[in-house]
Amino acid sequence: MGMNLSQVQALKLKLTPAVYQAISLLQYNTQDLTKLIHEQAEINPFLSIHDWSGSSSMYGVGSHGMNNSTSTTDVIEQTIANGSGFREELRSQIQVMSLSPEVQKTCFLIIDSLNDNGYFEEDMLTLSHALRVPIKQLENALSIVRTLDPPGIGAKSLKDCLSLQLKRQTNHSTFAMDIVTHYIDCFITGEWVRAKEALDMSDEELHDALQDIRALNPTPIVSGLETRDAKRYIIPDIYITKEGHELKINDEMGQIPNVSIDSNYVDELKGHTDPETNHYLKEKLKEAEWLLMGITKRKQTLIKLTELCVNYQRAFFESGKWESIQPLxxxxxxxxxxxxxSTISRAVSNKYIQAPFGIVSYRSLFxxxxxSSDxxxxxxxxxxxxxxxxxxxxxxxPLSDRKIVEALNDKGITLSRRVVSKYRTECGYLAASKRKIVKKKQD
Structure with a gap:
């Protein structure tokens, strides 16, 4: 058989380093971005960090649009019980694996796409178009991320999360996986007789299987990586102050190191004649430029996003009352x-606003x-x-959930009893039977 030489024209989507940098930095909050800048400055001779004591940019949101002024604010920190550094630990696990740079970058994109519980809820086709990465490449990266610790990372659903954890175990009940795969709804309905008969289990076998399943974690991040960092501090990414009838948005860049490209090293680059040294310096200069571009893009996106959120939720920022939140x-x-x-989802992830009345997460504005009738x-x-x-x-x-449904109906709002029960629980109220207070009889 002879050999033929032929040309093939193919269209490939490739994520450039600059675009990848911008997408990654959008996910970072103030703390993570500050840490990254310091780390990069240590290994890149072109990056120079300066003390930053100047005033921050202020963007006013008045009744007739935007205007600019300047001001400074103090750093406000609030201790919270749940950290947000699990993505960093997942990245460190990826870095020690023998992966090509391209596969590693795609894995980082998947990690950045996980929600705060470690679930992957993005639509692959939508994500592929947004990131300009082939679906097969994303699916391959997701399969790698799903092998990381803690078990359950990268799951697409509760069933998927529990299945991933069971697959890592060798001593679980033989029926546990069958129950998770085919009868997980029984945890809600309580129809265990149906599952027991279908799988031909004894009472003891059903008990053992349920014990194994209940030992699993529906949100692995909560008891996995996050518990290693039990105390974190919130440093708001944006500060909003109220001056008269105007709300002013402060990007608080004073909390992020003022980083620039060292002109001395740029001049030194021009004087080098050694090809290997020249190549190294040019690569480092590119990386420094990409970082600065990414920081600028992150700032611009966050400011525009905040301006729109404040305009839509003006009543909330002026009153501080959660019932003032509008559908958004x-x-x-x-x-x-x-x-x-997905860009908005990344931009609001793990980020907070210091409002006039307290700290608010971006996600809570949506x-x-x-x-309703109104x-x-x-x-x-x-x-x-x-x-x-x-x-x-x-x-x-006390009113039952059914009575609360009727009361809401009178106000023009139609909800099912199940939804009312869910909202009541989220508000911290027990069921009617447990709210009842028996009055003592007087003698």
């Missing part, structure tokens, strides 16, 4: 900024809308109504 989706903001929805209302508004209904009830005859 990331898709709506993405359309106005002409970016993909709330789905529910229909139009769409947010979940926060409905919860506030439930709180008022329960607060004003007769404590000796």
């Amino acid at each position: 989706t990331m898709k709506k903001i993405a359309e106005q900024l002409e970016v993909h929805e 709330s789905k809308g529910l229909s 139009g769409e209302v947010s979940v926060f508004y409905i919860k506030s109504l439930i709180q008022k209904i329960i607060t004003n009830e007769d404590k000796s005859k």
Whole structure:
């Protein structure tokens, strides 16, 4: 058989280092970005960090649009029980694996796409278009991420999460995987007789299987990586102050090191004649430029995003009352900024705003809308109504969830009893039977 030489034209999507840098930095909060800048400055001779004591940029959101002024604010820290450094630990696990640079970068993108519980909820096709990475490449990276610790990382659903954990175990009940795969709904319905008969289990075998399943973790991050960093501090990425009738947005760049390219090293680059040294310095200069571009892009995106959120949630930022939150989706903001929805999701991840009344997470500004006789209302508004209904009830005859449904119906809001029960629980109220206060009889 002879050999033929032929040309093949193919279209390939490739993520450039600059684009990858910008996407990655968008995910970083102030703490993580500060740490990254210091780390890069230690290994890149072109990066120079300066003391930053200047005033921060201020963006006013008044009744007639935006204006600029300057001001400074103090660093506000708030201790929280749940950290956000699990992505960094996952990246460190990837770095010690024998992977090509391209595969490693794609794994980092998958890690950045995980939600705060370690689940992967992105649509692959949508993510592929947004990142310009082939679906097969993303799927391969996801399969690698799913092998990391703690078990369950990268799961697409609760069933998937529990299955991943069981696959790592060698001593679990032989029926545990069958129950998770085919009868996980029984944990909600309680129809264990159906599962028992279908799998031909004895009472003891069912008991052992359920014991193994209940020992699994539906949110591996909570008891896995996050517990290693039990105390974290929130440093807000954006500060909002109220001056008269105007809300001012402060990007607080004073909290992020002022980094620039050292001109002395740039001049030195021009004087080198050794090809190997020249190549090294040129690569480092490119990396420094990409980092600065990524920081600038992150700042611009965060400011534009905040301006829109403040405009939509003005009543909330002025009053500090959660019931003032208006229905708002990331898709709506993405359309106005002409970016993909996943970009907004990355931009708000693990980031906080210092509002005039306290610290607020970006994600809490987004709330789905529910229909009412007066139009769409947010979940926060409905919860506030439930709180008022329960607060004003007769404590000796507390209202059942069905009665709360009827009370909401009178206000033009139609919800199922199950949804009301869910919101009541999230508000911290027990069921009616456990809220009842029996009055003592007087002699």
